[in-house]
Amino acid sequence: MQASRLPRYVDICVIPILNLLTALFVAGIIIAIIGENPFTALSVMLKGAFVYKGGLGYTLFYTTNFIFTGLAVAVAFHAMLFNIGGEGQAAMGGLGIGLVALSLGGILPVLVVIALAILGSALFGAIWGFIPGYLQAKRGSHIVITTIMFNFIASAIMVWLLAGMLMAPNQMSPETISFQNGVMLWQFHDILNRLGFDIGRSPLNLSFVLALICCFLVWLLIWRTHLGYRIRATGFSPKASTYAGYQPETIIIITMAISGALAGMMAVNEILGVQHRVILNFTSGYGFTGIAVALMGRNHPLGIIFASLLFGALFQGGAELDFEFQTITRDMVVMIQGLIILFSGALAYMFNPMLEKLFLNEERLKEPNND
Amino acid sequence: MKKKILEQKNGGQKSPFAVSLKSICKSFGPVRANDEICLNVSSGTIHGIIGENGAGKSTLMSILYGFYQPDSGDIQVDGKAAIFKQPSDAIRLGIGMVHQHFMLVPNFTALENIILGSEGKMGLKNGLQNAKLKLEELKSTYGLEVDLDNVTEDLPVGIQQRIEILKALYRGARVLILDEPTGVLTPQETDQLFEILLALKSEGVTILLITHKLHEIMAITDEVSVMRQGKMVANTLTKKTSPEWLAEQMVGRSVLVNTKYESGKVGSVALSADGIGVTDKRGFDSLKNATFELRSGEILGIAGIAGNGQSELLSVLSGITPPSRGNFRINDKIFDSKNHCSPGLMRELGLSHVPEDRHAEGLVLPFQAFESVILGYEKNPSFGTGFFTKPEQIQAHCARLQDSFDVRPQNPTLISSQFSGGNQQKLVLSREISSAPKILLVGQPTRGVDIGAIEFIHKTLIKMRDSGCAILLVSVELEEILSLSDRILVMNSGEIMGIVSKANTTKAMLGKMMAGIPLEKAIEEKN
Numbered sequence: 001m002q003a004s005r006l007p008r009y010v011d012i013c014v015i016p017i018l019n020l021l022t023a024l025f026v027a028g029i030i031i032a033i034i035g036e037n038p039f040t041a042l043s044v045m046l047k048g049a050f051v052y053k054g055g056l057g058y059t060l061f062y063t064t065n066f067i068f069t070g071l072a073v074a075v076a077f078h079a080m081l082f083n084i085g086g087e088g089q090a091a092m093g094g095l096g097i098g099l100v101a102l103s104l105g106g107i108l109p110v111l112v113v114i115a116l117a118i119l120g121s122a123l124f125g126a127i128w129g130f131i132p133g134y135l136q137a138k139r140g141s142h143i144v145i146t147t148i149m150f151n152f153i154a155s156a157i158m159v160w161l162l163a164g165m166l167m168a169p170n171q172m173s174p175e176t177i178s179f180q181n182g183v184m185l186w187q188f189h190d191i192l193n194r195l196g197f198d199i200g201r202s203p204l205n206l207s208f209v210l211a212l213i214c215c216f217l218v219w220l221l222i223w224r225t226h227l228g229y230r231i232r233a234t235g236f237s238p239k240a241s242t243y244a245g246y247q248p249e250t251i252i253i254i255t256m257a258i259s260g261a262l263a264g265m266m267a268v269n270e271i272l273g274v275q276h277r278v279i280l281n282f283t284s285g286y287g288f289t290g291i292a293v294a295l296m297g298r299n300h301p302l303g304i305i306f307a308s309l310l311f312g313a314l315f316q317g318g319a320e321l322d323f324e325f326q327t328i329t330r331d332m333v334v335m336i337q338g339l340i341i342l343f344s345g346a347l348a349y350m351f352n353p354m355l356e357k358l359f360l361n362e363e364r365l366k367e368p369n370n371d
Numbered sequence: 372m373k374k375k376i377l378e379q380k381n382g383g384q385k386s387p388f389a390v391s392l393k394s395i396c397k398s399f400g401p402v403r404a405n406d407e408i409c410l411n412v413s414s415g416t417i418h419g420i421i422g423e424n425g426a427g428k429s430t431l432m433s434i435l436y437g438f439y440q441p442d443s444g445d446i447q448v449d450g451k452a453a454i455f456k457q458p459s460d461a462i463r464l465g466i467g468m469v470h471q472h473f474m475l476v477p478n479f480t481a482l483e484n485i486i487l488g489s490e491g492k493m494g495l496k497n498g499l500q501n502a503k504l505k506l507e508e509l510k511s512t513y514g515l516e517v518d519l520d521n522v523t524e525d526l527p528v529g530i531q532q533r534i535e536i537l538k539a540l541y542r543g544a545r546v547l548i549l550d551e552p553t554g555v556l557t558p559q560e561t562d563q564l565f566e567i568l569l570a571l572k573s574e575g576v577t578i579l580l581i582t583h584k585l586h587e588i589m590a591i592t593d594e595v596s597v598m599r600q601g602k603m604v605a606n607t608l609t610k611k612t613s614p615e616w617l618a619e620q621m622v623g624r625s626v627l628v629n630t631k632y633e634s635g636k637v638g639s640v641a642l643s644a645d646g647i648g649v650t651d652k653r654g655f656d657s658l659k660n661a662t663f664e665l666r667s668g669e670i671l672g673i674a675g676i677a678g679n680g681q682s683e684l685l686s687v688l689s690g691i692t693p694p695s696r697g698n699f700r701i702n703d704k705i706f707d708s709k710n711h712c713s714p715g716l717m718r719e720l721g722l723s724h725v726p727e728d729r730h731a732e733g734l735v736l737p738f739q740a741f742e743s744v745i746l747g748y749e750k751n752p753s754f755g756t757g758f759f760t761k762p763e764q765i766q767a768h769c770a771r772l773q774d775s776f777d778v779r780p781q782n783p784t785l786i787s788s789q790f791s792g793g794n795q796q797k798l799v800l801s802r803e804i805s806s807a808p809k810i811l812l813v814g815q816p817t818r819g820v821d822i823g824a825i826e827f828i829h830k831t832l833i834k835m836r837d838s839g840c841a842i843l844l845v846s847v848e849l850e851e852i853l854s855l856s857d858r859i860l861v862m863n864s865g866e867i868m869g870i871v872s873k874a875n876t877t878k879a880m881l882g883k884m885m886a887g888i889p890l891e892k893a894i895e896e897k898n
Contacts (some may be wrong), residue, residue, distance in 0.1 A: 225758045229742070229749045236737045242691060243724070243732035244747035245714030 005351070006359055012303065016205040016344060018351050020310070023343040027336045034327050041321060041328065048320020049313035057188060057202025063271045063305075063312030064204075067211040069290025070308055072263035073220050074299040076143075078222055079255040080235040085147030086263040086287025087159065088154030093264025094271045096124030098166065098278035102178040111184050118210070118268050124355075125264015126257040128154060133256025137249035141258070151287070158191055175279040179247055185273045191195070205273035214262060215301035221258070231255050263287060273301060292341040295348055307344075314340065386450025389414040389546050389577040390435065390466070394446035397430055399643075404430040405441070408600040414449075414544070417568060417578045419588040419609065422598035423621055423793070425820030428581045431598070432548050435579075436468040437461035446545075467539025473531050473552040476674070477515065477524035481517055482506070485538045502557075514570045529535055529560030532757045536567065538575075545569065546864055553587060554819065555675040558882070565591050583621075583821060585614040618822060632833050634857050634873070638667035641841035642688070643808050645875050646697030649683045649865075658683040659865045660697065665841045667809065671870075672856030673845040680865035681845045682727060685814050688843070689724035690717040692785075701810065705724070718747060723803035727814030727845065729792075733799040736788035740778075741769035743787040744802045772801040777827065793824030802830060804835060811835060814845045829855060829857075849881060863887040 006065075028038035032325075049059045067157050069086040075153040076083035100120040134148035169177075185206040192199050209354070222228040232242040234251040241248045270282045293311055297303030318333030390412045397405040399427075404427045412418045422428050433439045435446065437455030446453050446741045448464045455461045458468070475484045486502045506519060517533050526534075532552060539547055553561045568578055568591060580592060588595050588609065595612065597605040597620040605620045642665040649658035659681040665671050673681050686692045688699065690712040698707035700719050706712040714724070725734035734743045745754055745765055755766065756760040769783035776797045778790070790798065794817065805809065811831065830856060836842055846852050852859055859876060861884035863867040869890025871880070883893045 036726065204685050220759075222762055222871050224762075226755075226760060227744075227758070230761060231733050232742075232744065233738070236735045238732060239728075240730040240733070240735045242745060243689075245690065245716075245718075 006356055010355060010359065011299055012300075015351060015355070016298075016303075016307075019296075019344040019348060020340065023336075023339040026343075027086045027339050028333070031328070031332075034332075036327055037323060043323065044324050045235060045317030047317075048315035048323075053321070054189075054200030054202040055198065055316060057318040058205040058258040058319075059309070059312045059320060060185075060208055061202060061204040061274075061312070062270070062315040063308045064208045064211045064273075065286040066265050066289060066293045066308035066311045067289050067304060068269070069265035070293030070297060070304040071214055071288045071301065072259045072287075073294035073306060074297065074301070075222070075231075075262060076255055077220060077294060077299050078131075078228075078235050079231045079252060080256060081133075081136070081143050081240055081259070083129065083132075083147055083253060083259045083263075084144060084288070084291060085128065085150045086290045086353070087285070088147070088151035089128040089260040089263035090266040090285070091151075091154040091158050092127040092128040092285050093121035093267035094278050095161065096120035096264065097267055097271045098176055098231065101183045101272075102166075102176060102358075103185045105179055106181045110182050114185065115182075116273070117183065117272055118265065121264045121267045121271075123260040123264070125267075126261035128264065129252060129256040129258075129260020132262075136256070155281075158278075158280060160329070162278065163312055166278065168277075172280075176277045178277045184276045185268065187273065197295040198288040205269065207269035207273045210265070211266060212305070214265065215305055218262070219301045228256070234322075263290070283342045289341070291335075292345040296344040302347040310340075311337070330363075373399055383669070387413055387799050388447070389449060390579075391447045391450075392431070392435070393445045393447070395431065395434060395441045395446075395840060397434060397439060397441050397720075403601050405434070408598075408601075408603050410596055410603060410606070412577060412579060415572060415863055416593040417458060417572055419595040420579060420581045420591035420598060421583060421585070421595060421617060421621060423583060423791075423823065426598040426621075427549060428544070428603040428819075432468070432550060432579065432581055436460070436466050436548055443572075447731070459481065461828040463544050465543055465545035467542060467544025467547050469532065469539060469547065469549045469552060471533045471552075471554060471571050473535055475523050475531060475534060478522060478579055480520050480522055481526070481534050481537075482519040482531075484523055484534055484804060485519075485541050487538075488763070489555055490544060505543060506537060509537060509547075512570075513540070513565055514568060527560070528555045529557070529563060532556070532564065534572055537572075545575070546577045546579065548581070549581070550581045552580070552778075552821070553582065554582065559676075561587075566732060583619055583819075588617065621822060623696065627680075632829075635668045635670070635836045638668045638839060638856065640664050642699060642701050642843075643669045644688070644699040645698070646698060647687055647694045648696035649680075649692065650695040651683075657865050658687070658694075663867065663870060665810065665843055666837060667841040668839050669857040670836050670842040670844050670855050672852035672859045673843065673862060674849060674852045674859050674881055675862035676847065679862045679885075681862055682814070684723065684862075685727065685812055685843075685845055688717075689722065689726075689812055690714040700785075711881050714747060719806050721806075722810040722812065723806055723808035725799055725803050725814040725816060727818075729795050729799050732765070734787045734795060736786075738787050739784045739797060740773070740787055740790070741766045741783040742768045744772055744798055746802065747806060747807060748802065772798070772805060776801040776831075781861060791821070796828065797824060800831060804831065806841060811840050811842045813842060813844075815847065816844070817846070817848065817851060847870055849878065853878065853881075861890075869893070 031038045031041050044194050048055050050056050067091065072089065073083055088280045097117045100115060100117040102294050104116060117298055128150060132143055132150055135141040135146050136143045159174065164175065165174045167174060187203060187205045191197050223230065230251055233244065234246060234248045240250045241251065266286060271278060275282065289311060293304055293307045297307035314337050318336065321328050322330045322333055380653055389409045392408055395405050408431055420428050420711065430439065434441050437458040440456065446455065448466065453464055476487065482499065482503060485506060486498065503519060509772050510517065511514065515533050515535060515537055517530055523534065524533060554562060556564060568653040574579060582588060592609045595607060595609050595617065597617060597771040599621060644663050645663050647657060647658060647661040661684060673684065675681055687694045691714055693708050693711055695708055698705050701722065704720065728744045730736060731752045735746060737739050739791065749760060754765050766783040770781065773783065774783050776798045778794050787795065816828050820828065832842060844852065846853060853873065856873055858870055858872050859881065861881055863885060864887065866885040883896065884890060
């Protein structure tokens with residue numbers, strides 16, 4: 001990562017907002033070209049994401065997915081590892097939940113099974129991060145290549161299992177039987193209903209709380225623990241890490257396992273929170289979008305929460321757009337998401353030189369007063 | 372009217388100055404690196420620019436070869452105004468730069484490196500042949516002996532530097548900027564470089580030599596300019612000045628250039644090495660059969676030309692690499708190839724290590740100072756509890772260290788890379804000394820460090836020794852070794868040539884041993 005000469009608040013707040021506005025501006029032009037009013041479209045999107053009944057719930061539900069995969073990418077990035085295997089790690093996490101829930105459901109108390117299922121998702125994700133980490137550390141196989149390949153391997157394993165030994169009997173779709181005995185995470189609308197509030201149905205469930213806890217834990221890990229210190233030291237300078245006796249190989253392996261575990265826990269939201277059975281392709285690109293989330297959130301948990309919220313709102317508001325306008329299709333929404341990823345991910349530093357000039361000039365103007 | 376006449380005059384005859392800079396200013400954020408710098412460099416002379424680290428020498432030269440643009444001020448080349456937007460503008464006007472850290476592609480041949488970027492059009496072969504002819508001519512004119520077909524990474528540093536010089540000349544440089552050229556060279560290579568520079572001068576090339584070594588200025592330059600804290604504080608003819616006066620100008624006060632310290636009171640053996648050898652990945656024996664004892668209360672200086680096994684010795688003793696052969700013992704604990712040691716374990720045994728390369732190893736440059744000063748010590752209970760670190764406590768610790776080691780600026784949250792070289796070294800030293808080590812390994816403690824900091828570091832090491840610490844000092848600066856050490860161990864090609872006490876040796880004898888003559892023979896030759 002390049003060292004920015006800009007004030008911290010500019011780097012953290014101004015640049016992401018500027019990138020976002022640019023993306024929305026370009027998207028607005030395109031919407032205008034196809035003959036719709038961009039401002040109406042924006043308002044429909046915002047209403048869909050936050051105002052309509054259940055909209056906020058859906059937004060936060062998607063947000064949960066992005067928090068997990070964004071954290072996964074961010075943790076790896078602190079060790080200068082580029083984990084783009086979030087898809088595969090999440091899929092394996094789903095498998096972990098399925099195996100625990102299907103084998104222990106009804107045998108152990110429900111709460112224990114749920115806790116074990118969550119651990120199972122973290123463990124299976126961790127294994128799927130550990131192997132590429134090991135290969136990088138001990139064999140020098142590049143993490144980007146191996147994590148991509150592991151996405152395909154995970155996908156193939158899932159197809160093989162769900163269309164084979166784990167497939168529910170007497171039906172045609174590749175999925176397991178539903179978890180029995182109430183092995184699932186409660187959804188917010190149920191909880192609030194029981195307390196007498198009616199907030200409209202949405203898949204938002206307790207995983208959201210788990211995601212926020214994970215954000216705090218990641219912050220604690222990276223900035224307040226010995227391991228986090230070692231991870232950052234190794235990421236910035238492997239030589240200094242060797243000198244200090246941290247063994248960069250070990251750090252790489254541990255970091256990738258933690259990263260994989262976080263991505264794996266995305267499955268808690270989808271499988272344990274909503275589907276209550278293991279299905280194919282439930283990861284549907286969240287793992288990849290996590291890269292954009294981490295980039296936009298500057299690899300900091302707080303930034304990741306906001307970036308996840310943005311992408312969650314886009315997902316939900318985008319669906320609303322598709323619904324309201326004849327001319328705006330699902331593909332159009334994907335295009336808008338693409339623009340945001342483009343401007344806040346790939347072109348994240350586009351405005352840096354300009355802002356640097358602006359801010360450094362200002363400082364220079366102030367300087368004579370100091371002399 | 373007067374101005375017009377002057378202009379005509381300038382147009383009519385050649386300016387006596389190859390380069391002249393007028394009121395150059397350059398700031399980086401709040402830091403004013405160059406403040407109203409004026410400099411005139413006469414054609415065909417060697418002009419030295421001297422100053423402490425962070426005085427703004429490198430910034431000024433970067434402006435001159437077009438890497439930075441000045442905020443204000445003018446540059447004139449041969450009396451004509453010039454504006455450099457990028458280095459290629461400068462080279463077009465005949466200004467070439469030889470960087471401190473070479474810009475060479477390691478697996479290219481010397482020839483390929485030299486023509487890189489100006490290799491002509493399609494069909495490399497023709498270009499190569501032409502280039503070779505031109506280079507042979509340059510080589511013979513200036514006495515720059517380089518085998519053009521050798522792969523660069525296999526060549527000694529001195530030769531790599533010649534490739535850099537040839538590269539600049541090949542592009543038509545008439546003004547050559549050398550940034551700390553002797554920092555990486557052996558004494559012999561330095562002498563050869565100076566011969567080359569004199570040959571270049573006699574052929575009319577103007578040379579700008581940036582350095583912080585006083586004796587180099589005295590040895591070779593015609594004129595010298597002194598920079599201090601971004602300002603040009605003196606311009607004078609070299610023969611009219613003295614090292615002491617220059618040193619005073621550099622730091623703004625008098626310093627003792629070469630202090631001789633008293634010997635220490637030697638105690639018991641703190642570390643003993645028995646036949647340590649290291650075979651590297653390529654199967655090359657970089658350290659052979661190193662046997663010696665290090666006692667508490669003494670400084671054992673390791674003299675030798677860089678790359679003769681000193682780094683490997685430090686690496687083994689600090690626990691980073693296990694020895695391939697032999698063993699060493701600390702407090703009855705024996706470490707060899709099987710009995711694995713680690714830097715963490717060494718620290719627990721009271722061994723601290725100030726590494727040779729403070730940028731890559733000693734500090735994590737993007738870390739804030741307080742994070743860098745716990746590198747390797749983050750588990751110390753005073754920095755947190757259990758698995759957790761307490762940033763407030765570490766910051767307070769860092770502030771105390773910065774205060775007692777006079778690290779400037781005294782700001783625990785400043786990024787490590789933003790301290791000057793001397794202050795970075797003080798940060799590393801403060802970290803390693805604050806654990807009150809019984810054994811201290813020190814590699815190149817004053818490389819690229821300004822005079823004020825050198826004095827401080829030397830005094831600190833002597834204080835440590837007097838308090839009973841055993842110090843192993845690796846340095847390529849023979850003066851430093853002679854000034855600080857009680858005993859001196861000389862290495863050549865990974866082997867120990869001999870160990871002598873400071874009282875019984877001379878610079879000449881050490882020089883012979885550094886060149887590969889064992890102690891016994893060196894004594895014979897002397898008699």
